[in-house]
Amino acid sequence: MTTAVMKAPTKPRAPSKTRARRQAVLWGWLFLVPLVVLFTAFSLWPIIASWGYAFFDWDGVGPPEVFVGLDNFREALNSSAFWNAFWNSFFFSLGALFVELPAALCLAMLLNNTLLRGRTFYRLAIFLPVVSTTAVIGLVIAVLLAPVGGVVNEVLLTIGFVDRPINFLGNPDIALPTLVVVDIWKGFGITLIYWLAALQTVPKDLYEAAKLDGAGARQQLANITVPVIMPIAVVILLLTFQRSLNTFDLVQAVTGGGPVFSTDVLPTYIYRYAFDANIAAPRYGFACAVGVIFGVFTLIITLLQGPLLAGRLKRSAQ
């Protein structure tokens, strides 16, 4: 449209118009310079560079020189600590996809009902954890869950639900599920807003028409709500998945991956090799290799979800 408007009257006085046009292009490029520079240097180049570093044994002092080929990758893939962190990360995703997503959808359908009073209030309350600093509220929860004096244990003891306090974050068997629950609590509000946004895209008259045809609530859900929100659901699924895989703040702040690495996830695993003050020398090359494996894995899963859901989408559209 822009071109049509601009080009229509060019013919008679072409020269000045071309000059103005050339100037506009130059200005446009100038306006793009900060973006291109920043984005290339801090977003694109790091992706490429971490691939490069992954082939070196490098502690970050001076340029990487000791080329080790695929050794870093081999070491990571043969390390049980790596796979431990890998499956723990995966466990966070499972919690997000199979608990958080459906639960948030149910609550969104409830809060989407205009007959319910105080919806705005409920929505705000549920959203509150999202806007609070993960590391900070995570530590507050760690205190609430403390075995001695923690509110949760006191309540459980008072109502006689348990005989002895549960060491939520100190017991290697319970720490991971506990953190997954906290993570769901923290991110739930975002997923809820996503679902509410999706539900708002369903035209109201569709429901009216269905009611006239005598469709019940369940039929309306299956034949109207689900098909209409499907395209957005794909995006929500991907966003939730990517967020849940990148759980660093909560784990690092609350348990640091402990006890005995039972809550270690890939981001904390990488962090430990690159930045932990307790290790002798950082192993940037190895950390980069793990980062690359992590990135490739996420990409594969993302690509797997894409066509799968796209196919389902097409089928439901037909």
Added chain:
Amino acid sequence: MSALITPGAGAQAGVDAASQVAGEAGPPPGSPRRGRNRVSGQSRRMRWWHLFLIPFCFIWIYPFLWMVTAAFKTPAEMLLGGIGLWPNEWTLDNFVRAWTTGRFGEYTGNTLTFAIAVVVIQVLVASLAGYALREKTLPGRKIVMGVLVAAMFIPHGYTIIPVFQLVNALGLQDGLLGAAIAQAAPGLVVPVLLYVGFFSGIPNELGEAARVDGAGYLRTFRSVMLPLAKPVTGTVVLMNFIGAWNSFFIPLVFTLGRPELRTLGVGMYNFFGTDTTDWTGLAAGASIAIIPIVIVFLFLQRSFVEGIAGAVKS
């Protein structure tokens, strides 16, 4: 998009009240009002949900209630335990301790500096780029847009190490600017796309008119277009300010060994690492970190929520 929250509490309460009144007045003799009656029946059924929702939300926000009230309790009262929220004896000592010896005063300043730097960088860079990219005939536009959109979907994995190296190489490791750039740059995609969308929607005649008045490209942008884009700027500022305030990973990595640069999240982490028993101090520190951002959110929640919702839909 705005439909998401437009039925505000007030208007809605009004509707509910009206239907309730109709219900309580008893079934009117004539049939014309049966429709309204059915609605009130449904709304009465909806009321049962409050029995679930109110306790649910109370438990949901309990950590916040605990945090705020514990911050005013004396350490002795905290030691006695108990699940009561209301302090027996109010004290401000915890805040004083957190602010001075806990260095949360310093951390608050750092967090503000960091968040403002992030937001300024993003608004400047994204608005300029968005304005340039609105022009569909700009050579190279497709490449830039393509790379941006692709970058949004490619998982970044963990690329912090090259970023860290780059900031050190640029000599930016001595302040929070390096961390701010590292935080701002990867998050530029959504703001740029928001600005592109907005500027593309402005009718071309407006730019033409400015040019006829003698304004150049830069002047048109600065005096006409950027002021028009205030709603977009508002969304970008709000979302990224909250994001930067709450960010932990980047500030943590860039302030290792530099305690004077710590932000609130990192400071809290170190506070807990050194003193795990001072729970009231921790609650006060947490309140200092969280309450300001929650207030910002509560005042501007509408555009924040709309921003998130809009990001999914588009």
